[in-house]
Amino acid sequence: MQLGIFIARLLLLAACTLPWLALGISLEPWLGSWWLLALPGVPHLSAFSFLAWASVLARLWPGPPPGLYVRSQDPSGFQQAARALLLADLVQGSLRSFGLERLLAVSPALFRLYLRALGAECRGVTIARDVVFDLPGRLRAGTGAYIGSQCRLSALLELRPGRLLVGDVRIGRASFVGAGCTLTPESRIGERCFLGFGSVLAVSASLASEVWARGVLQLAPGASIGPRTRVGYRVLVGAHAEVGSDCRVGDGVIIGRRARLGDRVQLGTGVIVTPGAVVPPGARVAAGTRFPPETGQQESESR
Numbered sequence: 001m002q003l004g005i006f007i008a009r010l011l012l013l014a015a016c017t018l019p020w021l022a023l024g025i026s027l028e029p030w031l032g033s034w035w036l037l038a039l040p041g042v043p044h045l046s047a048f049s050f051l052a053w054a055s056v057l058a059r060l061w062p063g064p065p066p067g068l069y070v071r072s073q074d075p076s077g078f079q080q081a082a083r084a085l086l087l088a089d090l091v092q093g094s095l096r097s098f099g100l101e102r103l104l105a106v107s108p109a110l111f112r113l114y115l116r117a118l119g120a121e122c123r124g125v126t127i128a129r130d131v132v133f134d135l136p137g138r139l140r141a142g143t144g145a146y147i148g149s150q151c152r153l154s155a156l157l158e159l160r161p162g163r164l165l166v167g168d169v170r171i172g173r174a175s176f177v178g179a180g181c182t183l184t185p186e187s188r189i190g191e192r193c194f195l196g197f198g199s200v201l202a203v204s205a206s207l208a209s210e211v212w213a214r215g216v217l218q219l220a221p222g223a224s225i226g227p228r229t230r231v232g233y234r235v236l237v238g239a240h241a242e243v244g245s246d247c248r249v250g251d252g253v254i255i256g257r258r259a260r261l262g263d264r265v266q267l268g269t270g271v272i273v274t275p276g277a278v279v280p281p282g283a284r285v286a287a288g289t290r291f292p293p294e295t296g297q298q299e300s301e302s303r
Helices: 002-026 028-060 075-098 100-106 108-117 295-302
Strands: 067-070 132-134 139-141 152-154 156-160 163-166 169-171 212-215 230-233
Touching: 067 075, 075 156, 075 163
Parallel strands: 132 152, 139 169, 212 230
Antiparallel strands: 067 163, 156 163
């Protein structure tokens, strides 16, 4: 499979480069050797050709609609999703082969035009260098959003052999996604959010509007954080856990799976919320403790 992708990259490179060289050779009787001065511009012309080819390929073989594709249950849908995954790998590899990543980084407007040609919604979005898109046509970003360098936006994910998940990656208006973040299918960031560097939003994880996360936030599948919540550094939120609105979560906090935090909860540094626990609204949990407290800790506090 990797050999086939490599051969396809070479064919695409030839299809984008050779026509310009052939045009220059055909014009040699009229231009003489002057056409050789245009050789440095061939990679840039090839880059625009590549953008055109990528757009045509995206229209001929559009990505599958959002959903879970299982090979044993839906062979045709699974093949369509697998073809989209291979096409995304081909496009990303070709970007590096052409040196297009640097060219597109110099011209953000051209990069947005390229993504929109593939079906993405990214009008007025700022995209830094070295951002990797898996199935870029499923990006849904609002005006004024910023996507930092070396981020990975994966709208198509292979859960395990024979199971592919396709879903939109949504970034709200005027939100900031720091460098090195990873967003997966069906992950959602609300409006005016700040997601610090190195954070990961797993499948179906979500941030409501005006959430501020300092950095290295880990949201497990199905986890959610309510509006106007402030999250510290290196926080882990377990699968399907819910954090209410206007909460304050300190550095190094661990929130177990299916735990629920009410509104206006304050968690100190290093707090551990056990799986399935329910923290009542307005509660304050001291730094370095567990919630709910262990039996020995409850007795010492009562004394």
